[in-house]
Structure formats: C-alpha cells, structure tokens
Amino acid sequence: MVTMLVSAVLAGCTAGPSVRPAVVENDGKPRPNVPPAAQPAPLPPxxxxxxxxxxxxxCDADTRERLGSPAVPDSLKFSCARVATTLDxxxxxxxxxxxxxxxxxxxxxIPLAVVNDVDGEPGSLYTARLAATLPPAFLxxxxxxxVDRRGTGASAPVQCIPGPVRRDLLGGDPAAQDLEPVLDAARKAGQQCAIELDNAQVALDSWRGAGDLDELRKALGLERLNALGHGDGSKVLADYAVRYPGQVGRVVLDGLxxxxxxxxxxxxxxxxxxxxTLDAFAxxxxxxxxxxxxPKAALTAVADRLRTSPAVSEDGAEFGPGIALYAVYAGLGQRSRWPELADAITAARAGNVDGLQAFAAPFLLDSxxxxxxxxxxxxxxxxxxxxxxxxxxxxxVAGVMKGKYPQFGTVLAQQLAWCSPWPVRREALPPAGAAxxxxxLVASTAADPMTPEQGTVRAADxxxxxxxxxxxxxxxxxxSTSPCVTDAASAFLTDGKIPVDGTLCPA
Known part of the structure; x- marks a missing residue:
C-alpha cells in the first residue's frame, strides 16, 4: 500500500468555484486481500x-461540428488519426x-490517453470537452x-439493433409485472447482432480494448502509457495494467x-x-x-402521465415512462447538465418531453x-x-430492485435482460490485481449514479x-468537477506527487 505524502496540490483552480475546499487527508487505510509483499514498482518518470x-x-472543423453546442474555445485545435490493431x-x-x-x-x-465510458460520448468528443475545462499549463x-473504444464513435461503431428494438430495450416500465417486452427485444437484438457482427460480436470487450491501447502506445513511440480513465473507461485501463504492467506509466482511474x-x-x-445521486440533484x-x-414526486407524475398518454418524440416514435426514467438516469451522470435536466423534468410533467428526449436521443437515434x-x-x-x-x-430481481429503488430499479434491472441471448465469454482471464x-491513482465519488463509490473502493482493494x-x-x-481531486490528479500526472492513500476531498 502506498503511503507517500503529497506535498501540496497545484495552486490554480481548474474547474468549479474559485474557492477550493482544503484536502482532508486520512492517515491511510487498511487494504484487504492484498499480500504485504506485493509492493508496487516506482512511479515512472x-x-x-x-x-x-x-x-x-x-480535423478541427469536423470535430467542432460533431461537438455541436456548447462549443469549445477556438484556442483548442484538434487533430485525428487511426491506429491499426488486431480484432483478435x-x-x-x-x-x-x-x-x-x-x-x-x-x-x-507528453501524450496522455483518455478513455471514456462505453455508453458516454465517444472518447474523442469527451476529450475535446475535457480539454476545455483544464488549465493551459496542463495542456x-x-x-x-x-480514444474511441472499439465499437464506438468512429472506431467501427456497432449499429446492429433495429430502432424500434432499441426503444423496447430501454422501455421497461416500473408499473409492469415483468420484463417480457425487454426480454423479447433482447432476443431480437441478439439475433440481429450475431448476423451482422459475425466474428466481431465477441471481440468487443474491455480486455481487447486494453490491447488496442498498447498498439496506441507503440504508435505514439512510448515505453509506458500515461492515461486517464473515466467511468468504465477505467476498466479498460485496469485491464491494461493486468496485461501490460511493465508498460504502465502514470494512470488515473476516475470512477472504476x-x-x-x-x-x-x-x-x-x-x-x-x-x-x-437523485437526492443530491434535489x-x-x-x-x-x-x-x-x-424530483421523486415529479418523476412519479411524469411516469403516470406518459403511461396514460404516451408522448411522441421528435422521430415520431412513442416516448413512454420507461424511456423517460432512463433519460433522467442518463442525465444524473452529467453534473454540468443538471439545470437542463431539472427543466426537462418540469416540462415533461406538463406534457413536453423534448428536453428528456435530448438525454435519451444518443441511445435511441442512430446515424x-x-x-x-x-x-x-x-x-x-x-x-x-x-x-x-x-x-x-x-x-x-427486477421486482426486488423496483421495491428498493422506485425510480431506477427497473431502469437498471432491465440491463440483465440485454445479455440473455449473448454468447458467454469462453476464455479465462487472469485475476485482477496488476501485480x-x-x-x-483511483478516484471515487460519494454519490455516483454510474460507478458508485462502494464498487470503486472494492475494485481498488x-x-x-x-x-x-x-x-x-x-x-x-x-x-475536472472537484477542484480538489483535479488538483491532486494533476499533481500526480505532472509532478509525480502521490497523495495519501484514502485522501478525502470535501464536496
């Protein structure tokens, strides 16, 4: 367990309010299930x-067109490339x-690879927006x-599920007694994807994504890869550390x-x-x-209204309560858009679902x-x-989760149905650990709707x-949201300053 003390965090505020709360440092914490002899290698230069x-x-003009609104500063310039790798x-x-x-x-x-959630913006666009929040000195x-992960963005995106089936996959209604419509949609999706993807169907995973990153490392001319992972993009980097521990440079995992x-x-x-997170949003x-x-009463009112009088979205399809709640769930993960989300829920309660449609559209629409x-x-x-x-x-399981989590139990439980017809991995992978x-550096957030702190801590353990x-x-x-975490992570990446294990940053 690393217990080296951090010197001082960077002086400048990188994001958020101008007054930064102080770092609260623990004296360290026990790390279960880790042998005392498993000492890490030194942090590489x-x-x-x-x-x-x-x-x-x-690719500056094309990137700005893809980004849309809000625009990023003209001072940022974008270039693009493609890296050949093995499908495997x-x-x-x-x-x-x-x-x-x-x-x-x-x-x-110094190159710093950035890997985003697979269900978030493609890594290229996420990185363009991230750059706009960072201080000039960092850039x-x-x-x-x-990095657009394999199967996403401009990296041979997966587009195998018919549009109406996508809506059924996301449309699990908490009022329903079962998820049979979702299960039926999953069967249709699995059949169509098996036909269209062929050998690539089971080659789209985080383990092979780690292999893609090593090809990127070689193309960049690096002995070690420095990287930042966001959400389940951190899993790809955690797998990278298991596959290529000797090629790991300075790595930050934000929400493992x-x-x-x-x-x-x-x-x-x-x-x-x-x-x-919904409570924090409130x-x-x-x-x-x-x-x-x-917001809980508002979401109940929105769902009840859409259940009796389904709305029609901008593409002419039905917009029911299940999709509305999925849209809210997606919005909770985007802290900068919380004011927009609140306005969207208010409008939907009055019958206008255009705002919620904007949060659901990246999952439903395809071009x-x-x-x-x-x-x-x-x-x-x-x-x-x-x-x-x-x-x-x-x-x-869905019934239990619906009872415990009225707003999002069904939204999350329906994901169990998605994989029902999908082939199960046959290859055995090495255990986690990256000895x-x-x-x-692994960062967690106390109220995170996508990668909750409990899971991130368990992964770090x-x-x-x-x-x-x-x-x-x-x-x-x-x-980039918490100035305290941003400063500590920046000091780790830039100057090699390692915080005390278990450091707390106030809200």
Whole structure:
C-alpha cells in the first residue's frame, strides 16, 4: 500500500468555484486481500515519444461540428488519426484488422490517453470537452489523446439493433409485472447482432480494448502509457495494467466499476448510487431555487402521465415512462447538465418531453454521423460479463430492485435482460490485481449514479498499487468537477506527487 505524502496540490483552480475546499487527508487505510509483499514498482518518470509512427491530420472543423453546442474555445485545435490493431476474435486469435480512431488536443510534448465510458460520448468528443475545462499549463505539459473504444464513435461503431428494438430495450416500465417486452427485444437484438457482427460480436470487450491501447502506445513511440480513465473507461485501463504492467506509466482511474462477477448485485449497488445521486440533484435544485420541487414526486407524475398518454418524440416514435426514467438516469451522470435536466423534468410533467428526449436521443437515434451508443454498450458489457439469468430470475430481481429503488430499479434491472441471448465469454482471464504495476491513482465519488463509490473502493482493494482519493460530492466522476481531486490528479500526472492513500476531498 502506498503511503507517500503529497506535498501540496497545484495552486490554480481548474474547474468549479474559485474557492477550493482544503484536502482532508486520512492517515491511510487498511487494504484487504492484498499480500504485504506485493509492493508496487516506482512511479515512472515522464518521457517524450521516441520515433512515433502515428500520422495526425487536421480535423478541427469536423470535430467542432460533431461537438455541436456548447462549443469549445477556438484556442483548442484538434487533430485525428487511426491506429491499426488486431480484432483478435476468440475463434480467430491474433487475426483480423481493426482501426481505432483517436483525437489529439493540447500543445504539450507528453501524450496522455483518455478513455471514456462505453455508453458516454465517444472518447474523442469527451476529450475535446475535457480539454476545455483544464488549465493551459496542463495542456502545455501534455497533449490529450482521446480514444474511441472499439465499437464506438468512429472506431467501427456497432449499429446492429433495429430502432424500434432499441426503444423496447430501454422501455421497461416500473408499473409492469415483468420484463417480457425487454426480454423479447433482447432476443431480437441478439439475433440481429450475431448476423451482422459475425466474428466481431465477441471481440468487443474491455480486455481487447486494453490491447488496442498498447498498439496506441507503440504508435505514439512510448515505453509506458500515461492515461486517464473515466467511468468504465477505467476498466479498460485496469485491464491494461493486468496485461501490460511493465508498460504502465502514470494512470488515473476516475470512477472504476465494481469488478464483482454477480452482475445483479453490481446493478443493485448502481441503482442505490442513482437514488443517492437523485437526492443530491434535489438538494442542488433547491440551492439554485429551481421550480422542480421534489424530483421523486415529479418523476412519479411524469411516469403516470406518459403511461396514460404516451408522448411522441421528435422521430415520431412513442416516448413512454420507461424511456423517460432512463433519460433522467442518463442525465444524473452529467453534473454540468443538471439545470437542463431539472427543466426537462418540469416540462415533461406538463406534457413536453423534448428536453428528456435530448438525454435519451444518443441511445435511441442512430446515424452515420452520430452512431447510437446503445449497441456498442450492450456488446461490450455483455462480452465483459459472464452473468446470464433465466427470465423468471430476471423478473424476480427486477421486482426486488423496483421495491428498493422506485425510480431506477427497473431502469437498471432491465440491463440483465440485454445479455440473455449473448454468447458467454469462453476464455479465462487472469485475476485482477496488476501485480508489479506502479502506483495507480483511483478516484471515487460519494454519490455516483454510474460507478458508485462502494464498487470503486472494492475494485481498488484488488489492486496492490492503488492509491485512493474520494470526493464527497455527487455526479459521475470527480476529475475536472472537484477542484480538489483535479488538483491532486494533476499533481500526480505532472509532478509525480502521490497523495495519501484514502485522501478525502470535501464536496
């Protein structure tokens, strides 16, 4: 367990309010299940690329068009490239070609790879927005390399599920007695994806995503990969540390998912995190004097209204209560959009679902310019998971979760149905842990609707070199949102300053 003291966090405020709360440091905490002899390697120094082979080309105008509103500053300039990697399907190991799309922003000399959630914005766009929140000094030290994970963004996006089926996959209504419509949609989705994806179907996972990152490391001309993971993008980097511990540079994992094999239990904890985040959202709404009132009562009113009088979304399809609640869940993970989310719920209570549709659209709508996020999410998460429950067990779990978490129990439980027809991974993977890797900074957020703190801490407990820092705030991820975490992570990446294991950052 690493217990080196941090010197002082960076002086400048990188995001959020101008007055930063002080860091609260524990005296360290016990790390269960980690052998005392499992000492981490030293934190490696930063090194500039040597003989990079990657070919960057200007993509500034195209990136800005893809970003839409809100725009990012004109001072940021974007370049793009593609990195060849191996598809590596289980039946064709070491064969097949895949190309990973990456984006570069920043004028520094040290590459820092950025990997986002599979169901979030493609890594390229997430990185472009992230760059706009970081201080100039950081982007003069590093240049960020946003990675579109395989099956997402511009990296051969998965687009195999028919539009109406997507709506059924997301439309589990808490008032329903079972999830049979979702299960039926999952069967249709699985059949269609098996046909269209062929060998690639089971090659879309986090383990192979880690292999893509090593090809990126080589193309960048690096001996070690420095990287930042957000949400389940952190899982790809955790897998990287297991596969390539000797190539790990300075790595920050912001919201590492629970590694538990019982997906139902993991989703139960995620639902609990979503409910806690909803309470934080309500408090934030009160502090801003918004007109929403009690969000739980508002969501009940929205669901009841849509159940009796379904709305029609902008693409002419029905917008029911299940999709509305999924849209709210997605919005809770985007802290900067909470005022917009509150307005959307208020409008939906009066019958206007346009605002909620904006939160659901990235999952429902699909085009060449803006591929759906849902198809790649299902492929990746189902390939990462070995859990396959029968229909009656899914119904039972959904009933329990609905009772415990009225707003989001069904929203999360329906994900168990998504993987029902999906092939189960046959290859055995090494245990988590990344023995021999240097210190890895793992950040958690007290109220996180996507990667709850409980799961992040459990994941860190399996990593001998993990150093944890916790933000006592709310939202999905702490880096660039909590000034305290941002400063500590920046000091770790830039200057090699390692915080005390168990450091707390106030909300």
């Amino acid at each position: 930063l090194a500039e690329p040597q003989s990079p082979s990657i070919k960057w080309s200007d 399907a289980p039946d064709l190991p070491g064969r097949g070609l895949a190309r990973i799309s990456v984006l570069k922003v920043g004028t520094g000399t 003069q030290k590093f240049f960020l390399v946003g 998912p629970d590694p538990g094999a019982d997906t139902a239990a993991v989703l139960d904890a995620v639902a609990a995190g979503a409910q806690t 408090a934030d709404c009160v502090s801003r004097g918004c007109s929403l009132g009690d 060449r310019a803006k591929p759906t996020r849902l198809d790649g999410t299902i492929a990746t998460r189902c390939n990462d998971s070995a859990t396959r429950l029968p229909a009656d067990e899914i119904t039972k 021999g890797a240097p210190p890895i 399996q990593m001998p070199s993990a150093v944890t820092i916790s933000w006592q705030g709310a939202g999905h991820g702490a880096f």
